Amino acid sequence: MRTLPSLWPNPVAPCLSVRVVDPFKASYGVDSALFAVSQLAQTTMRSELGRITLDKTFEEREALNAAIVRTINEASEAWGLECMRYEIKDITPPTGIVNAMALQAEAERRKRASILESEGQRQAKINVAEGDKQQVILAAEAEAQAIRRRSEATAEGLRTVGASLESSQGGSAAQLRVAEAYVDAFRSLAREGNTILLPASLDSPATMIAQAHRHGGQQQQPTPPKQQQQSKEQLLQKEGAGLPDSNFKSVLGQWDDIRQHYFFDKVLGRGQFGVTRLVVHRTTGERAACKSISKRKLVNPEDVEDVRREIKVMHHLSGHPHVVAFKGAYEDVSHVHIVMELCTGGELFEHIAAKGHYRERDAAHLMRSVLMVVEHCHNMNVVHRDLKPENFLFRETGRRHIKAIDFGLSAFYTEGQVLHDLVGSPFYMAPEVLRRGYGKAADIWSCGVITYILLCGSPPFYGSSTQQIFRAVLHDALDLASPPWDTISPAAKDCVRRMLVRDPRRRATATEILQHEWMREQGASQDGRELQPEILKRMKRFAGMNRLKKEALRVIATSLPPEEIEGIRRMFCEMDDDGSGTISLEELREGLRRKGAHIAETEVQRLMASVDLDGSNTLDFDEFLTATVFLGKLERRELLLTAFQHFDKDGSGYITEQELVEALREHHMPEQQLQELLADVDRDGDDKIDYDEDNVQNLHSKS
Numbered sequence: 001m002r003t004l005p006s007l008w009p010n011p012v013a014p015c016l017s018v019r020v021v022d023p024f025k026a027s028y029g030v031d032s033a034l035f036a037v038s039q040l041a042q043t044t045m046r047s048e049l050g051r052i053t054l055d056k057t058f059e060e061r062e063a064l065n066a067a068i069v070r071t072i073n074e075a076s077e078a079w080g081l082e083c084m085r086y087e088i089k090d091i092t093p094p095t096g097i098v099n100a101m102a103l104q105a106e107a108e109r110r111k112r113a114s115i116l117e118s119e120g121q122r123q124a125k126i127n128v129a130e131g132d133k134q135q136v137i138l139a140a141e142a143e144a145q146a147i148r149r150r151s152e153a154t155a156e157g158l159r160t161v162g163a164s165l166e167s168s169q170g171g172s173a174a175q176l177r178v179a180e181a182y183v184d185a186f187r188s189l190a191r192e193g194n195t196i197l198l199p200a201s202l203d204s205p206a207t208m209i210a211q212a213h214r215h216g217g218q219q220q221q222p223t224p225p226k227q228q229q230q231s232k233e234q235l236l237q238k239e240g241a242g243l244p245d246s247n248f249k250s251v252l253g254q255w256d257d258i259r260q261h262y263f264f265d266k267v268l269g270r271g272q273f274g275v276t277r278l279v280v281h282r283t284t285g286e287r288a289a290c291k292s293i294s295k296r297k298l299v300n301p302e303d304v305e306d307v308r309r310e311i312k313v314m315h316h317l318s319g320h321p322h323v324v325a326f327k328g329a330y331e332d333v334s335h336v337h338i339v340m341e342l343c344t345g346g347e348l349f350e351h352i353a354a355k356g357h358y359r360e361r362d363a364a365h366l367m368r369s370v371l372m373v374v375e376h377c378h379n380m381n382v383v384h385r386d387l388k389p390e391n392f393l394f395r396e397t398g399r400r401h402i403k404a405i406d407f408g409l410s411a412f413y414t415e416g417q418v419l420h421d422l423v424g425s426p427f428y429m430a431p432e433v434l435r436r437g438y439g440k441a442a443d444i445w446s447c448g449v450i451t452y453i454l455l456c457g458s459p460p461f462y463g464s465s466t467q468q469i470f471r472a473v474l475h476d477a478l479d480l481a482s483p484p485w486d487t488i489s490p491a492a493k494d495c496v497r498r499m500l501v502r503d504p505r506r507r508a509t510a511t512e513i514l515q516h517e518w519m520r521e522q523g524a525s526q527d528g529r530e531l532q533p534e535i536l537k538r539m540k541r542f543a544g545m546n547r548l549k550k551e552a553l554r555v556i557a558t559s560l561p562p563e564e565i566e567g568i569r570r571m572f573c574e575m576d577d578d579g580s581g582t583i584s585l586e587e588l589r590e591g592l593r594r595k596g597a598h599i600a601e602t603e604v605q606r607l608m609a610s611v612d613l614d615g616s617n618t619l620d621f622d623e624f625l626t627a628t629v630f631l632g633k634l635e636r637r638e639l640l641l642t643a644f645q646h647f648d649k650d651g652s653g654y655i656t657e658q659e660l661v662e663a664l665r666e667h668h669m670p671e672q673q674l675q676e677l678l679a680d681v682d683r684d685g686d687d688k689i690d691y692d693e694d695n696v697q698n699l700h701s702k703s
Contacts, residue, residue: 257332261281272297275292289341321401326341348392349389357457364492368514380534382407383439385424387450460479480496494518533595550613
C-alpha cells in the first residue's frame with residue numbers, strides 16, 4: 001500500500017489508493033487459496049440450490065468487503081489514514097484454482113444428487129408400503145364381507161334344517177334325536193369354518209339320518225387338544241392363502257371373536273397402537289380391561305412378533321400378586337385384543353404428579369412391590385426393559401397395592417445374553433442400554449430412577465431434549481445432597497446409590513435390593529423371611545400333592561397351547577446344560593442355584609423324586625412343565641374337561657374306581673390312599689365321580 005502526499009488544503013479530503021496483492025486472502029482473510037475456493041464453491045452451490053437468494057449472496061460479499069475496510073483502517077490508523085470503501089467485483093484466479101473450484105463444485109453437486117436420490121428411494125418405499133397397506137385394508141374389507149356372507153349362509157342352512165325337522169316328515173323321536181345330533185355336529189363345523197354342508201334332499205329324513213350317523217360317528221371320538229389346535233391352524237392357513245399380507249391372515253394363529261365373550265364399554269385410555277376399553281364378560285359379568293391393538297398399525301414382521309411376545313410373556317408371568325392377571329387374547333379381522341385384570345386406582349405416575357414426592361415408608365413400600373415384579377421377571381428369564389411409573393396401576397382407589405400392566409417391550413433372555421435393541425423411555429434407560437449392550441441389570445437402573453423420583457419428585461438425570469437426557473445419564477454425577485436429599489435417611493440414599501451404579505457388573509440385583517436394610521425396615525418386609533424364586537415355590541407346591549393330583553395336572557398342563565408355555569420351555573432349555581432333552585439332578589441343583597435358591601442337597605433330591613413321575617431319575621419337559629406351570633392357568637373349563645376325559649376311559653360321563661386304578665397303576669399308589677382319594681371327590685357316595693367342575697378341580701387342587 002502506498003500513499004500520495006496531500007497537495008490540497010482543507011477542507012478537500014486526501015485520496016487513498018490500494019492495490020490488492022492476494023485477492024483470496026483479502027476476501028476471506030486466509031492464506032490458503034484452497035480454503036477460499038471451497039468457500040466460493042459452497043456459496044455458489046447454496047445459491048444454485050436455492051438455499052440462499054442472489055441478494056443474500058451479494059450481502060455476504062458486501063460483508064466481506066466491509067471486513068477488508070476494517071482491516072485496512074486498523075493497519076493505517078497510526079498514519080492518520082482512513083479507507084472509505086474497498087470492493088472486489090470480479091476475481092480471476094489462476095487456472096489451477098479455477099480447476100480446483102470446478103472439482104469442489106462438482107463434488108457438492110454429486111453430494112446433493114446423492115441426497116436427492118436417497119430421499120427419492122425412501123419416498124418410493126413409503127409409497128410402496130402405503131400401497132401394500134391399502135391393498136391389505138381392501139382385502140380385509142373383502143374378506144370381512146365374505147365371512148359375513150358365509151355366516152349368513154350358515155344361519156340360513158340351520159334354519160332350513162330346522163324347518164325340515166318340524167315338517168310332517170320329521171319322523172320318530174329317535175330320528176329327531178339323530179337329526180339334532182346332525183345339527184350339533186355341523187354347528188361346531190360352522191363355528192370353525194363359517195360354513196355348513198346340507199343334505200342333498202332336505203325333504204328326506206332318511207338322507208338326513210344317514211348323514212347324521214356318518215358325521216355323528218366322527219364326532220364321538222374326541223380330538224386331542226393338540227391335534228384340534230393343529231387342524232384349526234391348517235384351516236386358517238387354507239382360508240388366508242389368497243391374501244396379500246401374512247399379517248392379515250393371523251397374528252395369533254387362530255380367529256376368535258371377542259364379542260362372543262365380552263360386552264364392550266367405555267374407553268379407558270389410548271396408546272400408540274390402539275385403545276384400552278372396559279369390557280364385561282357375557283356369562284359371569286366380570287369386568288376387565290381390554291387392550292385392542294389395530295392390525296393396520298402392525299406394519300412389519302417385527303411389530304407382529306412384538307405382540308406375540310407380549311402375550312407369551314404375560315402367559316409366562318401369570319400368577320404373581322403384583323402382575324396384572326392375564327384373561328386371554330383374541331383376534332378378529334382388524335384387531336388383536338388382550339384382556340387383563342381391571343385396575344381402577346390410577347397410574348403410579350399420576351399419584352406422583354399429584355403428591356410431588358412420597359414419605360420414605362410409602363416410597364419403600366411401593367418400590368418393594370416394583371422390585372418383586374422385577375425379581376419375578378428375572379427368575380422367570382424375562383427382562384422388562386420399560387419400567388416406569390406409567391406402567392404400574394393401583395389395584396383400587398385408596399389402596400396401596402400396585403400391579404405391573406405393560407409388557408410390550410419385555411423379552412425372554414438367557415443368563416449372560418447381551419441385548420442390543422435401543423428400547424425404553426429416556427429418563428429410565430440405563431447407560432448400557434444407550435451403548436447397545438445390556439442385560440437384566442438395566443431393569444435395576446430403572447428401579448433406581450423410580451425410587452429417586454418417589455423420594456424427591458424429579459428424575460436423577462434431566463435434560464430438555466432426548467439427547468441431553470442421554471448425555472446426563474452417561475456422564476452427570478448423581479445428586480444425593482441437594483434438597484430434599486438433605487432430609488432423607490442415609491439408608492435410603494445407599495439403596496438408591498446401589499441401583500444407580502453405572503457399571504452393571506457392580507449394580508445390585510433385585511433380590512439384593514429387596515434384602516437391603518431400607519427395604520426391610522421401611523418396606524414392611526415379611527419378618528425377614530428368605531425370598532424364594534418362583535420356580536422353586538411352584539416345584540415345592542407340586543411335590544406336596546398326591547399322585548392323582550399330579551397325574552391330573554400332567555394331563556392338563558400338556559394340553560396347553562405352545563404360546564402359553566413358551567417361557568417355561570426356555571427355562572427348561574437353560575437348565576438342560578448338555579442339551580440332552582432332560583434335566584439331571586446336578587442340572588436341577590445348578591439351575592436352582594443360578595435362580596438364587598438356597599436349598600440343601602437333600603431338598604434337591606426330594607424335589608427330583610417328587611417331580612420325576614416316570615422314575616427315570618431325570619426330568620423331561622412334560623414333567624418340568626407339570627411341576628412349574630401356574631396352577632391358576634389350569635382352571636379353564638375346556639382343560640378340566642380334558643383331564644376328566646383322560647380318566648373316563650369308557651366315555652360314560654363318570655369316573656369309576658376301576659378307571660382310577662388303571663390310570664394310576666403306573667404310580668404304584670397304595671390301595672388305602674386310592675380309596676381316600678375316591679371318597680374325597682365322590683360326594684354323592686355312588687363309587688364314581690360325576691363330571692362336575694368342583695370334582696375335577698379337586699383332582700388338581702393346590703393343596
